[in-house]
Amino acid sequence: MGNQTVNNQNSTKYDVAIIGAGLAGSLCAHLIAQSGLTVCVIDKSRGTGGRASSKKLDDGTSCDLGTPFIHASHASSLALMEGLVDDKVAAPWQQLNTKDTQAFVGIPKMSAITRHWLGNAPFISNTRVHHLEQITQASGSHKQWLLRDDKYQAVVVAEKVIITAPAPQAAMILATHTDLAILLLRANQACQSSQAQWAMWLETPISDLNALIAPHNSPICRMLKDNHKPMRDSAKLDRWVIQTSPEWTKQYLDADKALVASTLIQAFSTLTEQRVIQHGEAHRWLLSRFNENKGNNAFAWDIENNIGLAGDWLCQGDAEGALLSALALCHFLERSHF
Secondary structure (H helix, E strand, C coil): CCCCCEEECCEEEEEEEECCCHHHHHHHHHHHHHHCCCCCCCCCCCCCCCCCCCEECCCCEEEECCCCCCEEEEEEHHHHHHHHHHCCEEECCCHHHHCCEEEEEEEEHHHHHHHHCCCCEECEEEEEEEEEEEECCCCCCCCEEEECCCCCCEEEEEEEEEEEECCHHHHHCCCCCHHHHHHHHHHHHHCCCCEEEEEEEECCCCCCCEEECCCCCEEEEEEEHHHHCCCCCCCCCCCEEECCCCHHHHCCCCCCCHHHHHHHHHHHHHHHHHCCCCCHHHHHEEEEEEECCCCCCCCCCEECCEECCCHHHHCCHHHHHHHHHHHHHHHHHHHCCC
16 A cells, blocks of 8 residues: 555544554553653553453453463563562562573553553554555655554554564554565564464362473463462462463364363363362464564564564564563664654
8 A cells, every 4th residue: 555645633643653552562652651752552452461461250350361471581571570560560470480580470460561561651442453554744745654443444643653463463464555565574474483372261179289280292281370379369269271282272273162161171170180160261362472583683673664563473472572572672763763
């Protein structure tokens, strides 16, 4: 799609529009807002968090069906998480620490981190950005970006755009403009390594099983006691979140949710010898994880068109990778007198 000359009196204008309210997008919003620029965040979901979002349950509590914790192994990400601890938005989960990494969780849920970083930045929810148009305002030759939703309605106008959605979603957005071929190639390359995952919660009587179990030769690759995270209620029952292996997920990607749930409950009960009291339905994360990106920058930025990419798929492929990618992009833009 080429450039257009329009007079967008009805579209709110920002210095930066960020597509995606996950860890990378919310951190970018936080860092950019600190520089004094106006920034908005747009997401297709009704809340923040992305793959670190939380599932609200019928009893008013919640559990983390996506990213269960953040392992910090770099000085920059560790400083970020320690800052969140000081702000009482995160807590260390020392049981999951390793020799080289420290584990952290959001409190009272993982999405508290993204909500905190968004701060007072305008958050446009339930909006799927579908088209990018580079426009020239009627008053002059200065180019800006017009973002449209999947109904082709104008959402916002921005000087610069940062896309922090998963690679396949980023690729679909980038493909709507002919001048973004290099960024599109980067996203398409990452799409080849995307992995899906089924996840669900279930409750059992309290047991002395470890808070994190990683089975072998099972449909389940990880089982976590969500209620054993710091600052969570663990008095009455053990609430587990179970996540499937990439291999099993690929085989059962389009299976009926009820079949997936019954299969996972049976596998869980066999592994733990625990009685399942109640459970939620299986949730499919189509874009759960990406392989580590090696040999390239942890972000991408098109200087000529003022648009860039950040996210886990550009870095380590995990939650910490999302943070490192956002930090790297924002530091680059700051050095470039953003």
